[in-house]
Amino acid sequence: MENFKQKAEKAREKKAMFGSDIELEKFTTTAPTYEHVMNLSKISGDEKKDILEVGIDVNNKNPTYMQKDASVIHSTGRSEGIEVISIKEALQKYDWAKDYYWKAVDVGTDKFTASAELNLMNGYFIRAEKGVKCPFPVSACLFIGTKNFAQSVHNIIIAEEGSELNIISGCLSASSVESGIHIGVSEFYVKKDAKISFTMIHKWNKEFAVRPRSVAIVEENGKFISNYICMSDVKTLQLYPAVKLNGKNSVARLTSILIAKEGAEMDVGGKIILNAENTKGEIISRAITTGGKIIARGNLTGNVPDVKAHMACQGLILSAKGSIKAIPEIEGNAMDVEMSHEAAVGKIEKEKIEYLMARGLSEEQATSTIVRGFLNVEIEGLGENLKRQIDDVIELVSKEGY
Numbered sequence: 001m002e003n004f005k006q007k008a009e010k011a012r013e014k015k016a017m018f019g020s021d022i023e024l025e026k027f028t029t030t031a032p033t034y035e036h037v038m039n040l041s042k043i044s045g046d047e048k049k050d051i052l053e054v055g056i057d058v059n060n061k062n063p064t065y066m067q068k069d070a071s072v073i074h075s076t077g078r079s080e081g082i083e084v085i086s087i088k089e090a091l092q093k094y095d096w097a098k099d100y101y102w103k104a105v106d107v108g109t110d111k112f113t114a115s116a117e118l119n120l121m122n123g124y125f126i127r128a129e130k131g132v133k134c135p136f137p138v139s140a141c142l143f144i145g146t147k148n149f150a151q152s153v154h155n156i157i158i159a160e161e162g163s164e165l166n167i168i169s170g171c172l173s174a175s176s177v178e179s180g181i182h183i184g185v186s187e188f189y190v191k192k193d194a195k196i197s198f199t200m201i202h203k204w205n206k207e208f209a210v211r212p213r214s215v216a217i218v219e220e221n222g223k224f225i226s227n228y229i230c231m232s233d234v235k236t237l238q239l240y241p242a243v244k245l246n247g248k249n250s251v252a253r254l255t256s257i258l259i260a261k262e263g264a265e266m267d268v269g270g271k272i273i274l275n276a277e278n279t280k281g282e283i284i285s286r287a288i289t290t291g292g293k294i295i296a297r298g299n300l301t302g303n304v305p306d307v308k309a310h311m312a313c314q315g316l317i318l319s320a321k322g323s324i325k326a327i328p329e330i331e332g333n334a335m336d337v338e339m340s341h342e343a344a345v346g347k348i349e350k351e352k353i354e355y356l357m358a359r360g361l362s363e364e365q366a367t368s369t370i371v372r373g374f375l376n377v378e379i380e381g382l383g384e385n386l387k388r389q390i391d392d393v394i395e396l397v398s399k400e401g402y
Contacts, residue, residue, distance in 0.1 A: 004107045008117040011108040018297075019238030019267040022209050024111065027150035027181050029119055031069035040066060040074050047143070047174065054170025054201040056141045063126075064139040067153065069146050070121035081132030081163075083125070084140075087154050090125035097125070100156050104187040104215035104244075112211040116152045116185040123153030123184070128163035128194075137166045144173040144180050155186040159194035159222075167196070171210075172203040179207035188216035190224050192247065199227040204234040206263065212239040220247030220276075230266070231259040240297065242271040245279040245307075255284045260292025262321055269297025269327070274307040274337075281309035288315070288371065289322030299329040302337035309338075315345035316371070 015021050037043060040058035048058055056064070063084040066074040072086045090097045107117050124140050144151050159165045171182055182204075190196050196216070204210060216224045224243055243252040254270040272281035283298045300309040315324035326343035348370050356366035 004102050004117050007108040008114040011114040012111050012118065014108070014110045014114070016110045016112065016211070016238060017240075020236045020265055022181060022211070022236065024115060024150060024181070026148075028146070028148050029070075029121075029150050031071075031146040031149050034068050034071040034073050037066075037073045040064065046176075047145070050172060050175055050203070051141050051143065051170055054141070054172050054203050055168045055199070056139050056170045060139075062136045062139055063134075064141070065124040065126070066141040066143065067122055067124070068143045069149055069151060072122050075124070081129040082134050082138065083127040083129075084138060085125050087123040087125045087156060088120075090156065097156070100158065100187060100189060101154075102187075104189070104217050105185050105213055109213060112183045113185055113213050115150070115183050116154050116213070119150070119152040120154055121152050123155045125156050126165065126167060127158040128160060128165045130160040131162040132160075133164040134166060137168045140167060140169045142169075142171045142182065142184065144177060144182060147177050147179060149177075149180045150183070151180070152183045153185070155184065156189075157186065157196060157198070158189045159191060159196045161191045162193045163191070164195045165197070167198045169198065169200045170203070171200065173205050173208060175205075178205045181209040181211065184212045184214075186212065186214035188214065188224060190216060190218040190222035190250075192219045193221045194219075195223040195225075197225040199229070202228075202230040202234070202237075203232040206233040207235050208233075209235055210237045210239070212241075214239070214241040216241070216243045216252070218243060218245050218247060218250040218252060220249060222247055222250045224250075224252045226252075226254045226270075228256040228268070231257070233261055234264050234266070236265045238267040240269045240271065242273065243281070244273045244275060245281065246275050248276040249278050250276065251280045253282045253284070256286070256296075258285070258287040258294055258296070260287070260289040260294045260322065262291030262319070264292030266292065267295040267297070269295075269299070271299040271301070272309060273301045273303065274309060275303050277304055277306045279307050281307075283311040283313075285313040285326075287313075287324055289317055289319060289324055291319040291321040293322070294324045295327065296324065297327045297329075298341065299331070300339045300341070301331040301333070302339055303333045305334045305336035307337050307339070309340075311341040313341075313343040317345065317347050318371075
């Protein structure tokens with residue numbers, strides 16, 4: 001562990017490759033200590049409402065992890081081959097856990113990964129044992145309840161051989177907390193014939209900075225699906241998850257849905273590295289601005305023959321104050337790679353609105369219908385309640401841009 005701290009010390013001032021820089025010294029690492037809660041349904045009504053909006057239902061009996069500021073207030077432990085505990089507990093409990101700690105993500109990447117090591121405030125450890133296919137979503141919630149707090153967490157997710165995990169991860173601030181920063185390192189390990197479906201939903205306030213860092217390593221016949229959704233206020237958001245398809249016949253799909261309101265800066269991307277034969281990758285991005293700035297990045301790198309990958313970035317501008325920049329990249333380092341990309345940014349076509357109005361819709365209803373269709377991307381593992389909440393946000397956004 002000491003070696004990681006030394007590397008982190010060297011990187012503590014290192015800026016990110018892209019995106020706005022953040023002065024971490026402006027934030028506090030001091031927060032109250034909260035008691036462990038056996039039953040999450042006992043938490044306050046306001047907090048219960050907040051976390052429900054990121055897909056965490058405190059009334060269900062699914063395996064759940066919840067952290068408030070730096071305190072782990074709930075974790076369900078190990079049951080029927082699914083383990084949900086804190087990262088610190090895992091490192092103390094298992095000698096082999098260190099084999100996964102900072103092995104996918106480089107602690108020296110930038111000052112945000114450095115902060116996750118030097119100011120570690122826990123994070124979750126989720127594991128499906130060999131052959132276990134969890135029939136329900138596992139919930140993980142990282143909550144900020146203190147004003148101007150800097151939350152630094154490290155998460156490790158492991159799907160052992162032949163297992164399956166569906167995770168809903170909600171990261172958010174309390175409605176009353178306007179400012180802060182969330183730094184989250186996540187390392188995913190998809191073993192042979194295993195699958196991880198990971199949906200991360202963010203809900204912040206106007207003065208929040210958000211800096212996730214994640215890498216997934218996928219072995220033979222493995223499948224990694226990542227969905228990222230941010231439709232709330234935020235000041236600055238920057239993330240660039242990477243997936244390494246190291247086993248033959250492995251698959252990765254990265255999907256992001258972004259809505260940037262006025263004053264928001266979102267620099268979001270994804271990278272899939274195809275390192276083994278017959279691997280497949282897909283990056284899908286849907287971005288809407290109602291006044292904010294969005295940069296949508298994507299990178300496909302094919303290092304061996306017989307790989308296929310595609311990237312599709314589409315942006316919709318609903319306000320003259322907003323801007324969207326799409327930056328797709330393809331890198332082929334072998335013969336017989338098949339990789340492609342498409343990118344489109346524009347406004348709602350007047351003809352489409354007129355077509356729908358001719359069939360009885362108002363202009364507002366027509367705009368809403370088009371926005372819904374634009375954001376209609378298949379996302380695995382979402383509950384009906386969360387789907388309804390997403391629909392409500394889409395409805396509101398279409399009216400803001402109207």
